[in-house]
Amino acid sequence: MQISIERIFAAFFAAASALALVVTRVVASYGTPESPLQAFYIEGLSRTFVEASALLFAAAVIFGIYATSASFCSRVHDVAEKIGEYLRACSxxxxxxxxxxxxxxxxxxxxxxxxxxxxxxxxxxxxxxxxxxxxxxxxxxxxxxxxxxxxxxxxxxxxxxxxxxxxxxxxxxxxxxxxxxxxxxxxxxxxxxxxxxxxxxxxxxxxxxxxxxxxxxxxxxxxxxxxxxxxxxxxxxxxxxxxxxxxxxxxxxxxxxxxxxxxxxxxxxxxxxxxxxxxxxxxxxxxxxxxxxxxxxxxxxxxxxxxxxxxxxxxxxxxxxxxxxxxxxxxxFDRLPITFDTVLELYHVLTAGTLLSLVAPRLGLIMSQPRLEVFIMPWWHIAMFALFCAFAALVVYAIHRGTLRMRVLVPYFALIMLGTALLVAIARPSSNLAAFYRDQNLLFPLFFLALALAVFAHEWIRSATQDTSRRARTAAVMAFLIVVFVSQHVFSFYKEQYFADITFNRSLIERMRETLTPALNELASSASAPLSVPSLSSFFVRGDGNYQVPELSAFSSFIGIQGVEWLPIHYGPYGASTSPAFIEALKHDLRLRERYLTNGEMYENCVSEPWGKDAISASPKKPVRLATSVDTARTHELHFDLEAHGAPEKIFIDLAFKNDFNATGTRAYIRLDQYTLPAAADERRYVCSVDLNEIPAFALSPRVSNLTMTITTPGEYILKGNRLESR
Known part of the structure; x- marks a missing residue:
């Protein structure tokens, strides 16, 4: 008894539906998330895998009915034939x-x-x-x-x-x-x-x-x-x-x-x-x-x-x-020379970028999580090579066994896809272990991949010599499109983050137009000279959350701020160059304090060369005093060399000090996560520095005292060294 291709796909989608439910349970039992990012992954995938299971089950049912019901099969053929004839005949x-x-x-x-x-x-x-x-x-x-x-x-x-x-x-x-x-x-x-x-x-x-x-x-x-x-x-x-x-x-x-x-x-x-x-x-x-x-x-x-x-x-x-x-x-023109690394990057753009985005978009970003990458990466590279071989086989088939249009256009679109992927490899190489690329960078190569697949599918079906073969090839193309659609839906939870960006940014802009804009415009209008004000880094602007906003000076005109001369973030020290009227207003104007005296995140600059020689245990929640008093008329950088053991994915370090704005306690924090450069690949040792002038409450206060750093994340930490450099 010959088993039809539709029955095979029905069984495949039924098994895939059951597997999706199993994956849902595995993801849900992952354990306590170590970070908001992991919680986002777990919550999103747990939901979309359930929905994907339902979609796959529906596909299995449709293929099953198509394979077993002659009347349903005939009706589908009639409808498809009428639609096809109409579209072929229309102008x-x-x-x-x-x-x-x-x-x-x-x-x-x-x-x-x-x-x-x-x-x-x-x-x-x-x-x-x-x-x-x-x-x-x-x-x-x-x-x-x-x-x-x-x-x-x-x-x-x-x-x-x-x-x-x-x-x-x-x-x-x-x-x-x-x-x-x-x-x-x-x-x-x-x-x-x-x-x-x-x-x-x-x-x-x-x-x-x-x-x-x-x-x-x-x-x-x-x-x-x-x-x-x-x-x-x-x-x-x-x-x-x-x-x-x-x-x-x-x-x-x-x-x-x-x-x-x-x-x-x-x-x-x-x-x-x-x-x-x-x-x-x-x-x-x-x-x-x-x-x-x-x-x-x-x-x-x-x-x-x-x-x-x-x-x-x-x-x-x-x-x-x-x-x-x-x-x-x-x-x-800085990245024009092409080396072997560029060719290797092209391979990653093609496989982990373009081809993978069809069936598992953004999977590389998830797989690069520290807990997964240890045992996933070897299999990951095998899977990427398999994708490359599959694509190469498709092109070779088109050249050697395809129709004239397939032999011409599939290599043409594939060549343009490789060319645009090469531009990504040159201009936007990935620093991610699993070679993750931003969506906009994959737009060109994915477009031409889709064109190559469209030409291949059309000619592959059309060149079938028998009705059974044509029916099987049509079913295979439909099954492939279903797999693509379901896999895209699995990772569609990222759209929630996009919409969260929209919601947050609209609220942020409205709030700043109601508070910060009139506060600064009032000061600027009453000043005899242009108002000099330090800008805020994007981390301080956005507050707590992964929202994509620039530093304050970049969108000041967008929110209607006028008559202000912005001091760059790393201009410091700010005290002498900032308008005295702004510093005085910062002591009592709640509209300014809300934004400038908030607890913001710092940019950290990490290197791979350790320098600390000490071995001081740094207990979580226990402050480490950095300085009793600080002269803010000078620029200050905090350097630290820290080892982490048994710590979660993200480590937070609070910076606190007393200042003249009566804004005591934590004024900024440092985040060390999976994207932070470690000093050694086999251990979590971070050798980093931060510019304290990024903290307005620090840079604008004439007097700062009792400067401390506190690790707030549970775990075992060894402070190999810390120093405060002034210049």
Whole structure:
């Protein structure tokens, strides 16, 4: 008796459903969380695994009914055939409307809270200040970190001038390009002769992923990434239209080249687009003429290739000239040399980044937890190599056994995926043991992976010679899409953190506009000279919680603070340079005290070279006196060399002192966790320093006394040494 593929998948999903319940019990019995991060993982995974079990069980039931009920099977075939015939027969414009609508509906269904509300994060505040305060000419020469985004600056300036800092409306530059990129990719494949199944594969392997979801929850600084994809896709569509149209061919081609230039001016991370454009011309020529001759491609597209080369050289000249005219430092060329480490990093971006994000996004971040990494890492590397082999096998199959379109387009999209992954390896290498990468860095390679999979799935099913084989391949593709969707749902609990960022940031901004802004504006308006005020680090601004906000000076204009000259965080000592009116107001104005005299987290700078020679037992909750009195007219750095034994994942150290603001007790704390650099890999020894001038209650008080540090986390600790350096 022959067992149908549907029965096999029904059994597989039933077993996976039961396994998900077992994993839920294992996760729930993990023990007492050692940190809020672990509690977040345990609570989130415990819930999503139960939901995943239900989804897998539903998939098992559907496959089971399909395999055993002839009437149900026939009905499904009829419906699928009618939908397929309609989508194949409809006009290109009608198909485009359907593709864009389906993409918009799915994205909104999966990410409604982020799309409706949105929030500013980290660099967004700084970019708001730059876009609103600088002229158009200045914006053309202003990079931000290692990003060159002149066209995006113009876009932000126009948007901010029309709607102001309104996150929900600012989600349009995120949501709309995502629709265009995904729906446009489906339209492009339709123009190349592919059927509607490519749309479903693109939706399943790209639109449902947490990588895309993260782009839709605010963080407008990364909006150029999805916009580059959207505009590049439109550029390819216009190129194909120019080749296939008898009318306005030159107009379509000119528009295609204009869009290509826009991808470069939007974001310097789009430097791959001219190369991808040229390779697409070659791929299109192969599909159109059936010949692999490079010479025929050159002769048929000479003018277009010259135009692309001109665009690329012009942009290169702009980047070379930029450091001479940039108002801010540009660090974009620092990482260009490619070494063996870069190639190894490329392998990690491909496996632990791009491929893994399909079936287990952010798993690397969880696996790198200290309790897990000891016994997980060897198996982790084996699993990543297996992923690499699976992808390589898919490409090899496409080249040797695929149809012409598969032999051309799967390697093309895979090559562009590798190219964009190489940019990530060069510019954003991972310091995580399991090679974790941020979502926005994986957007480009994942997009082209999804395109390669869409082409492969379509041609693989279409090339089946028998109905049973075609049915089995269709079932396999559907099962793969279900696995991707369920795995994305398992890790969808991260969206709760995104929404928590939105909620917290909205509340923080409203609170600061009601308190800190009027307090500083009142002082500035009554001062005869500009009010000099120290900025606050992002740790002090955000309070207790993992929320992505910058230092205070970066978003002061966003909350309406005017007439203030900000002193940099590490400018200290502050006493002589801070306006006396501010120091005096800090003694009684609750609006200022709420923010400047809070208990904030410190930035620690840790090194790998131990220096302590002592072996003093440091008991938790027992203060260690650092100084009886401190002259705050000088800069002070606290250095300590600490060993931890039997301590949880996160160690907290409180800093307390007496000051002239009557804000006694703990004024700051240091956090040592899994991301803190240890002095030795085989032991938890931390050799760190902190700048005490980051603490406003310390830096602004003329007199500070009884400075102590207290380890507040249970465990055994050996203080190898501590010293207070002044200068």
């Amino acid at each position: 290109l414009w009608h198909y485009a409307v359907i593709s864009f609508s389906a993409t918009a509906a799915l994205l909104f269904l999966l990410n409604a809270p982020g799309i409706i509300y949105g929030t500013f994060l980290i660099d967004d505040y700084k970019m708001y200040a730059i876009a609103t305060e600088r002229s158009v000419w200045e914006l053309f020469w202003i990079p931000i970190n290692d990003h060159v985004i002149p066209l995006f600056w113009f876009e932000l300036k126009a948007i901010f001038s029309i709607i102001g800092p309104n996150p929900p409306l600012l989600n349009f530059p995120l949501f709309f390009p995502a629709i265009v990129a995904i729906g446009g990719a489906a339209v492009l494949l339709r123009m190349l002769g592919f059927g509607p199944s490519t749309l479903f594969v693109l939706l399943g392997t790209f639109a449902t992923t947490t990588v895309v979801s993260h782009q839709l929850y605010g963080f407008y600084a990364v909006a150029p990434y999805i916009q580059v994809l959207a505009i590049f896709t439109l550029s390819l569509i216009c190129f194909v239209r120019a080749q296939q149209s008898k009318h306005f061919a030159r107009g379509y081609l000119a528009l295609s080249l204009l869009l290509l230039a826009m991808t470069l001016l939007l974001e310097s991370g789009g430097v791959w687009t001219p190369i991808a454009y040229v390779l697409f011309i070659y791929a299109f020529n192969i599909l159109h003429s059936g010949t692999w001759s490079i010479r025929s491609t050159l002769s048929a597209n000479t003018g277009t290739l010259i135009a692309v080369l001109t665009i690329a050289l012009s942009y290169a000249a702009y980047l070379i000239a930029l450091p001479r005219y940039a108002a801010e430092s540009f660090i974009g």
